[in-house]
Amino acid sequence: MQLYYKVPAHSWNEALPIGNGHLAGMVYGDPLDDTVELNDETIWYRGAVDRNNPDSVGHLQEIRRLIALGKVKEAESLEALSMYAVPRDQSHYEVLGELFIHQNGFSSDEVMRYSRRLDLNDATATVQFEAQDTTYTRQYITSFNRNMMIIRFTTSNTGALSLNFSLGRKKRFSDGITKFQNNGIIMTGNAGGDHGVRFHVGLRVLQTDGEVSVIGETITVRRATHLDIGLVTSTNYRQPGGEMLIAGALTALDDMAVDQEVQHSVERYQRQYNRVGLQITEDSDSEQTTTERLAAVQQGHQDNYLLNLLWNYGRYLLISASQPGGLPANLQGIWCDDLNPIWGSKYTININTEMNYWMVGPCDLPETELPLFDMLEHMRQPGRVTAKTMYGARGFTAHHHTDGFFDTAPQSHTIGASVWPLTIPWLLTHIWEYYQYFGDLNLVKQHYAMFKEAALFFEDYLFEHNGYLMTGPSASPENRYRLPDGQEANVTFSPTIDNQILRFFFECCIDFANLVHDDSDFVAKIRVMKNKLPPTKVGKHGQIQEWIADYDEVEVGHRHISPLFGLHPGHEIDVDKTPELAKAAAVTIQRRLSNGHYLDASTRDKAISDWTSSGLSANTRTGWSLAWLVHFYARLRQGNNAYGEIQGLMAHSILPNLFCDHPPFQIDGNYGVVSGICEMLLQSQNDQILILPALPKEIPNGSFTGFRVRGGQKVSVSWSNGFVRKVTIHGKPHESVQIRILGERLEQGIEKNVDLTLDSKGVSELSF
Secondary structure, eight states, X not given: OEEEESSOOSSGGGSEEEEOSSEEEEEOOOSSEEEEEEEETTOBSSOOOOOOOTTHHHHHHHHHHHXXXXXXXXXXXXXXXXXXXXXXXXXXXXXXXXXXXXXXXXOGGGOEEEEEEEETXXXXXXXXXXXXXXXXXXXXXXXXXXXXXXXXXXXXXXXXXEEEEEEXXXXXXXXXXXXXXXXXXXXXXEXXXXXXXXXXXXXXXXXXXXXXXXXXXXXXXXXXXXXXXXXXXXXXXXXXXXXXXXXXXXXXXXXXXXXXXXXXXXXXXXXXXXXXXXXXXXXXXXXXXXXXXXXXXXXXXOOHHHHHHHHHHHHHHHHHHOOTXXXXXXXXXXXXXXXXXXXXXXXXXXXXXXXXXXXXXXXXOHHHHHHHHHHHHHHHHHHXXXXXXXXXXXXXXXXXXXXXXXXXXXXXXXXXXXXXXXXHHHHHHHHHHHXXXXXXXXXXXHHHHHHHHHHHHHHHHOEXXXXXXXXXXXXXXXXXXXXXXXXXXXXXXXXXXXXXXXXXXXXXXXXHHHHTTOOSTHHHHXXXXXXXXXXXXXXXXXXXXXXXXXXXXXXXXXSOOGGGTTTTXXXXXXXTTOHHHHHHHHHHHHHHHHTOBOOOHHXXXXXXXXXXXXXXXXXXXXXXXXXHHHHHHHHTTXXXXXXXXXXXXXXXXXXXXXXXXXXXXXXXXXXXXXXXXXXXXXXXXXXXXXXXXXXXXTOOSEEXXXXXXXXXXXXXXXXXTTEEEEEEEEOSTTOEEEEEEOGGGSTTOOOEEEEEEOOXXXXXXXXX
């Protein structure tokens, strides 16, 4: 499948993303003056800084006392003074620079039959056009085989290529540009601050039949029929002086066979991309542009081709942004066009980073999540300092953001978000889910100590109050409540999400301890803490109660739906096992939706201004929030409602290049919609495989192949007219598997629970 356009990109939100998990670009594709915005995952401002507020631990008990007395505004004031980090902000991610490509020989009004495409099947962006009876083609590739970008130029007429190449960084933010031999240039720079990452960017001609020279800071190629250029980067992020390795990296390209390099890159990409498949449309109209499709959806039309494209695009974006040995996908994946991006383009770990990786299990992309686990290990040492300095606790902790240097102190001055030390247990549940899908016991053993250390923090941090073990000061991200006396506040004890996260995390600790045969008193301590957490309750509106008391929300339509963590990604709220809580979850969703609103072109700029100035934009449905709603409805088996949220996301929160609009761009919605669709079609929580649990009427026919379930099996399903036709399961030979198909998915209308034993080849197939 392809993203397809008939005009060049005029803004970053129209450009096409390419990447290999380490190096990335945004392709504009102008025939005369092309730009590729460049990113390197390691370009971070300032360096590591100890920002922990030394006055925190000395005021912790007083803050708790004030909360217990109902003096919440006083508690918030003291929290802001004593617990906010100094300085306020963590390091931020930055753009690397720009590659400028100028083509000579014709004018813009001579350009005809222009096309710009991003082929998700081979991870290649292509621009093609005609001018003066000559066809010009450009291919843009970030190699998965080695850390480089390749751009290939061909023309239908001999000697018709005449090109200039140069590098820049927002006009004035590079340190210098020098020649490399007689066919390349090197740009140097740094990300700013005391210890900001230093970098070199190298660009050189790889092969051509034209005439090459370097004049000043520009590479010129004349009278060429074909041309390949290569771009590499080096930084000191992982190795002191590492930026100086650029000359060797450029020299290493001397004898590179470009055709073979591209082939190997495509093969490595496809080994990940082709593991699963989804077909929910027969429409393959390649003449209709992505812009036209998106405009039709914004007018209220349904387009399952665009939905299928969005699903494949999200997988492409994760593969392109997160690969072994690198950093995880950040708030914008790996793509960034700013020196000071909104929210720092960091890791927002109170849902956004987590959502980035929800697709990993069902879409069979284990290698993409390894950078997240590496990041968690790197957070342990700074997290120990934060735990001791802020809370007087053992173990390690973090708050609602981290950065490229693994900062664990609170970020920003946002009372409803900054001081929330529940992110580590949430992130660690990803390791448990990884094991559930992929069965990697070595990974469990590798990271088990991290679970014990994170649990140790809560052994010290949790405190007795009203018969329960409680968290605090805490908040329900990022919502406020109203007390009976009219006070509005965020700070509280044990909001519902805290208890749900900790129950899930403690269950993971117990299960992992059993796997590694840990017979210490660790499990006994975990069980005691788990059993003393406050339960999930139903409130006066019939909703899941968000706080420890049944307060009213100040923003009833808030984008965060935190009390439903237990529905997804947790599993304590279940249609079958806890029907009353499931019903209350549906009420919670309805209250949020009835009091919220979509963003569109008329409100987008104001929303961005609100985010920038105050960090708030009341009652708005952001892109990632809509993606989370898809998961909720899927778990509640309300497929039509889940589809409606996807339709709303496509109509209101998708940019021209299909990036998800928060606004502005955040990539979590792109990733979240992928896992949401998977949840609609296949679920495996709570020890059962559920086939088509939330199939909407708008997708009566379709199939998927290779989806993974907890337990490690791979499942393929086809359906027509809303009924299951075929189920195939691959696993271990002679393995026992239980599947469940709801009656509404079978023509005879009778629910089936089928116990299967896979054959000697590890396969079983059911037809209906």
